[in-house]
Amino acid sequence: MSAKESNIALLNHLALEIEALLSTSSGEFDSLISRINAENPWFIASEIKRALNYWSINLRQSVVRNWLNSYKFDEKKVSKKVLLICAGNIPLVGFHDFISVILSGHHVLLKLSSKDQKLFRYLLKRLEHLDSTFSRNYTLINEPVKAFDAVIATGSANTSRYFEFYFKDYPKIIRPNKTSVSILSSSVSDQQLSLLAEDVFNYFGLGCRSITKIYLPQNFDLERLRLAFESFNELIHHHKFRNNIDYQRSINLLNKTDFIDLGHLLLIENKAVFSPMGCLYYEFYNSFEACVEQVKQNDDLQLIASDFSFENSISLGETQSPHLNQYADQIDTIEFLTEFT
Structure with a gap:
């Protein structure tokens, strides 16, 4: 089984775990929600559950395969390091970029927002619990790094201008505030x-x-x-x-x-x-x-x-439930990740 196929299967298992988590009442989950809310008061229980429910649907194997079917992946292509700088305005807002990099066969240098650490890290731990080798796909970073091959970054209008200048020599997707x-x-x-x-x-x-x-x-x-x-x-x-x-x-x-x-x-x-x-x-x-x-x-x-x-x-009513191929800023993330050199 290829690394991509293995990760598709793994994400499907995560979807099932999330679905089970949402369908049962547990003190552990309530405690997680409390910790997330303490980290970011805007992340209340209903919004955390909304984000998790979205991913319980969209990480299903059939959904992911349907998303990726139109792309050509070169399994022999050398894996690159992609610096991913996440926003933290809504729960798991950077997770789509994260799985896009993983499924494209690259390694994620993951810079999480201080506003969305605990929920994102929780899903990472669940993935590692399901497959102990999953941690090879990413590296959590807190300090500036120099050894990377491409960048995906989201920020405000001001930080986006900074990103454009700072990463001007790299293949990149920079998303300003919209x-x-x-x-x-x-x-x-x-x-x-x-x-x-x-x-x-x-x-x-x-x-x-x-x-x-x-x-x-x-x-x-x-x-x-x-x-x-x-x-x-x-x-x-x-x-x-x-x-x-x-x-x-x-x-x-x-x-x-x-x-x-x-x-x-x-x-x-x-x-x-x-x-x-x-x-x-x-x-x-x-x-x-x-x-x-x-x-x-x-x-x-x-x-x-x-x-x-x-x-x-x-x-109306569908703005927060995009299909996986409805990319932010209409920039095809998978196409970028499969074609940059």
Whole structure:
């Protein structure tokens, strides 16, 4: 069995372990969640379980094979060292890159975010428990390294510019901070608005696939958003989220900015696409088609979600559940890893 086939089988076993972990109640798992939450208060139990559930589905052998079938892998190609610098905005956000490097036959120099150490390390330990030789696939690093062949790094706009300069002589994928928007048609249903709420509130809106701006048809009844978003009212009890809401409310009152206060979210009419945590920007349009074409020109966007399907759009409610071949920034990670020299 080739190393790739062995790792596909191993990831399938991990998927089954995660599924079993999520389906049973155990003090060990509760303790793990508590430790993760202490490390990063944004990683609450429901969001940790959301991330784990995603991987329990997408690490299945059939899913991984379907993902990799369209690529050609050279089993004789010499393994290279790939420096992977992970973000920590949502749980396991760097895990897709990690398995991409492993399955491409390379060695990962893994730099974890300080915000997402414990959950990632837990999965690494489970993989090593299933196969004691798995640790050969990666090296955890904390200090700067010089001996590597390629780089995959994710960061803010500022750190991405630094990465571009620092790694200018290496094959690389550098991902700057991006966000996502939604364009709603005049026929959007209440059920679809409830799905939009998931795209707005899941992971507290911290993901690059989280919706931070919506485009609405003229005369759209904003009361419909209030009703659709009610199911996430409990987020106001999260102290850090509540602090953000209170801060944004105060700032907008001082600036005399009009807003609609939903209690757990401020709706603000604004042409920008990056809204602060606790706020959702909205903008009215006259023509759906013209709006789509205009929004597509924005390089700051990870994706566009809509109730009306058009080229490269994502359905409402699916922004945080990408297929394995729906790559961040539309840069094919596997293609990069199989072709760089």
